[in-house]
Amino acid sequence: MADERCGTSSASYYLIEESSDDFDAGDNQEPFVVCQVHPKPLEEMHEGKQPKVAPVECLSQNSIETTANFVGQEAKTFVSPFTGNAPDPHRLAPLELTVWKHLVDTQEDSMPKIGGDLREGLRCQAVRKIMVPFHFQWRFKDQTLHLAVNYFDRYLAASKKSSASYPVAAVAALWAAAKYEEIYPPDIKEWVRLLEDWDKRASLQALYLEEGKLLNELAFKLTVPTVISYLDFLERLNAQANGLGDAPDDLPRDLAGMALEAGLTIHERPMAIASAALILSNKRRKRRSQWAQALEYATKLGNNDLEHLVGTLERLEAKNKGRWAQEKQLARARAEQEQQVNEEIALAQKMEARRRIKEDQSRAEAERMEHLKYMVNPMVKKPPVPYDRRGRWP
Structure with a gap:
């Protein structure tokens, strides 16, 4: 009989425990899979031979479980999304279970606390007109943009900011997120150029100061779920x-x-x-x-x-x-076009370098043949030694 707390039909649920031997279902057992695993310390796993099959507890409100769903007499199984690098794809990786539980437990802690000077109209304008276009232009990861907006919102909610300082704070948040998440973030000159489009008085020093204020206000809590x-x-x-x-x-x-x-x-x-x-x-x-x-x-x-x-x-x-x-497609097309132009410029520079090398080689060969001619007939008067290519006497 199924447990009434589960709200499921009469079916059995099992847990495939850690074992050095292969699992053998036997002749009278139907092979089916369950993905719910309670991580155990390594000491417990190696104290003795663990049972191959054990019953699994019913679902509870505080546990994240994936079970086999039986429709009629046919077993319908689904794979856990948290498989990770586990050897069995139908089993839950303990590390990913820990990560998921951490994400669920900390999601409210990472949200901005309503207060400070968080004016949503100015905030949305800064995100839409500054952060999103620059995100598309440089083809950042989606996580980078979400982290940047999270930093921006938490910074505004925790401090008093004037409307004129919103662009500087938005660029500083995006800069901090790019340095945290991207492998190759844009150069600092690009960020200053972006900021100058909104504030002609902006400078590199102002951006550095604003980033320092943002990081101090966030207490360097940059690893947050989005x-x-x-x-x-x-x-x-x-x-x-x-x-x-x-x-x-x-x-x-x-x-x-x-x-x-x-x-x-x-x-x-x-x-x-x-x-x-x-x-x-x-x-x-x-x-x-x-x-x-x-x-x-x-x-x-x-x-x-x-x-x-x-x-x-x-x-x-x-x-x-x-x-x-549409903006994403335009940004991708623009980036591909820029990449094509850069490749053409690099190819032209490479061809020019090859042409110069060939010219130097042909000139050196002509000079060598000229000197060989006078070495064969020493009675021929040699011409004066010419200047070299740099205009100096050799």
């Missing part, structure tokens, strides 16, 4: 539930970017925004499951909990009318 952090986990489970391949889907991240730009991340938890973006994306793509059971297990959020957020994202999508995707 909407992209949750999407990286949930998209894997969503792809498995809907039978999707490895092809990336930009729609959930575009919706997350619209929510970020509109200031939705100030009031809503990032995991809820990521979940609503996945639901709307599945709805737009007409997939068989808009919100799979495994996603509900992982987030503890149902369709009713996310209904208002999905409606908000739908209105944002209708308001933008594909502007976010």
